[in-house]
Amino acid sequence: MIQYLGKRMGRSLLTLVVIVTLVFILLRLMPIEGYFENYEKLTEEQIQVGLREMGLTDPMPVQILHFYQQLLHGDLGMSRRYRSNVAVVEILKKKIPISVRLGSLSILLSLCVGLPLGTWMAGHKGKWPDKLGTVFIVFIQAVPAVVYYLFIQLYGTTLLGVPLLFDEGNIRCWILPVFSMSLGNIAYYGMWLRRYMVDESTKDYVKLATAKGVPKSRIMRNHIFRNAFVPLVQYLPTSFLNTVIGSIYIESLYSIPGMGGLLVDVIKKNDNNMVQAIVLLYATVGVIGLLLGDILMTIVDPRISFGKKGGVR
């Protein structure tokens, strides 16, 4: 097990190093305005001094080394254009808690609705609950999210009588963002759980369980659901982390002061250091999510033996 975990984590670390380095190099190719608060007003001389101060005139390998040194000290650089000369870490610290709260609520709602939806559809395969659920899933999966988010915001706010923009203190303001954020995950969990349950229900062990006199409801719950849920477990950490670090759409639509909205803001303001930090954060979370998913799989599925399946999924 130690060997497997070590190998798996080594691979994740390698991936991260590749991503970090690539992102760093790519962003150095950007126009240099992104490193100055008020580039337009600066003279050529001031710009050169600034660049030198920030170490941007050094050769690339030196820059990368320097960047990694900073990274190890938890320093992600300074924001220039979004906030003037404030440490990126300080900005993120303020933004993360609200995204975490929003995301946790939404993932909870997705699981509470998505799993029963999938079970319900699988239990009534081919009948109207299945068809109804399919229509919902097709709509959510096919139509770009921003389209229905907009309409939920447009009509939902009127319906609930809440302001268009988010107000942290007002509980009712949380309803629409959380609901909107859940829709995608509800459809995802519903669709895959249904598919896996339908697949599982034709398996031989289900026939054997039926033949030994186990009622269908118990088979559904005790045999089929558990087996169908295993492949979803792998995706669980990723979807949890992705939701928790914020939905880019939702947060900026409702002007929620979280991580997701921040990315859009800093892109619009061309703040290179901020973009770099947030992109790295998202990438890290993505990599960690997959890693956790693999580890979780080895726990829930006794068939996966440690060491044998190093990293190949």
Place this chain on the structure above:
Amino acid sequence: MLRYKSKTVSKLEKQVEEHIENMSDEQLFSFAEYDRDRSEKTAYSNYSYWKSTFRAFRKNKVAVALVWVVLGILLFTLIQPFLPGQYDPNYINNDTSGLQFRNIEPCSQFWFGTNSIGQDLWARIWAGTRNSMMIGICVAMIEALIGIVVGVLWGYVRKLDWFFTEIYNILDNIPNTIILILISYIMKPGVPTLIFAMCLTRWIQMARFIRNQVLIIRDREYNLASRCVGTPTQKIITRNLLPYLVSVIMLRMALTVPEAIGNEVFITYIGLGLPTNIPSLGRLIDDGRQLMMSASLRYQLIFPTIVVSIVTISFYIIGNAFSDAADPKNHIS
């Protein structure tokens, strides 16, 4: 297999039956001639994969209707600029006194109204649909092309297996959205940038799929069996491999189009999309969004969203219906 029985046939059958009833025991209990063809006749035969696939697909009326819808839309976006009385999607319409026709609600002159700077929405929507669909189809084709080439190499050249597997393990770990944002942020906004950003890592999934299929040709028992009885490799590929391969490639391509449109909408929304002089569905939706709070201008949001929904849902359903139809398990009868 149900066969249509004509009246004459049933009449004939009746005559035969009467004839039989009049047969003597001696005749009845005489040996019938053994007929080899007759003994083989009853087999379930003349199965053709593609015929069965299309028959199964045709049974899905919704999907068939949507194929016509998509083809219709595609065709219309292509011929629309050449129809009489169409506006240029980027032309700013002025009235006689030189003022812009701003935010004019749908009327006989501007069928879908005009936007906030007086451009004709009807023309913009069709131009936008054309551009967005072209982007989607391009992404799907490039993805398929790279995916197939790399996949075949990956599967056939054993020395490359390790190399590509490692690349896969890394690329598969990077969230797609991040790549999309990063590339769009770094590169100059435009159609090539978007296509490049979307294709950059997507092909690896397709390649892995193809690679697995190639391994299957080499190793799967029924293919080994085919080879043992002397079936030429070419026939194994066309009979056993290609059907399954093509159906999954088609499915992925069909699902790539709505995804690409969704990505384009997303990228435009976060401010990294196409320039305004290249109309796209994402641009139109984002323009509409900025005006959505005033009820009288909401048509500028609603028209593009309807078109986006129809196109994406159609592709999604067609893709899934096709992959269902391509599954031999659904070919009974």
Place this chain on the structure above:
Amino acid sequence: MNKNDIILSAKDIEVQFDLRGQILTAIRGVSLDIYRGESLAIVGESGSGKSVFTKTFNGLLDANGKITKGSLYYEGKDLAKYTTEKEWLQIRGKEIAMIMQEPMTSLNPLKTIGDQICEAIRMRDKSIPAQAAKKEAQMYLQEVGIDDPERRYKQYPHEFSGGMRQRVVIAIAIACRPEILICDEPTTALDVTIQAQILKVLKEMKKKYNLTIVFITHDLGVVANIADRIAVMYAGDIIEVGTSEDIFFDPKHPYTWALLSSMPQLGVKGTDLYSIPGNPPNLFTEIKGDAFAPRNPHALQIDFIKRPPYFEVSPSHKVRSWLMDPRAPKVDPPENIRRLKELKTVQV
């Protein structure tokens, strides 16, 4: 075996499947009595309907199939009329249990085998306390020949080999304490040496728990090993039924001849193994006369016209073939079948 003690009686059973609007008649009017305590083998080639037929006993037909005609009496109850799950739960397991062909897939991969045996025990009798159920389950494991049951009890299916898993499946079936045990090709997926072990376990269990065993197989070697009586199925119909001696040494139906001739044990060294020419009939179409007639070199004119009734050769031996009609010309079984009769000592 008491001839009068019929445990299950099928009368004129017809089973149809609805495949996307087309009707497939899988079982075409089958009648069969099963006696308490016997081992009955149902033999026939793939698709002959032997599995489908036995699935009607415990209501395991797929959702698109149903019994459209006939009756199926088990202890005074007509199972053919059962429709609800609640009714079937009275039968499944505790009255009629089943063993499937694929030991590799018929166990739930995520549950320990102990859990899966205990579930069967608890389904039979909910009042058994957990500790007692565990003890009982370990006893069954021991009985089917699994050493160290206490350790094995806690293991998952993937830690067992194919033969061992089939033993576990048998233990589960036994844990239901059924009257009838249906074994649907239980040894087909296993190695020959393991096959023999599994058959031995089944025989022991039959003796110990007074089981009635219905054996489905296409392997006549297995049949000779275990069956008291044999029913031969072809195209959804039982065309010949009799004791093992009847079927092996005095077969009457041309299909039974063909089936026996295709046994590798009967082949002559240096010659091709016999195979039955032609294909089984398409069950989507209505079958006229004797279903085997088109492939039968001895077919009579009437075989294409009228379905033969059962002719009684002896009280235990019935055949559905016009060849048995007094008006029919006399046809001798093929040479190698007669040889089988002469060499009664042959070990098949």
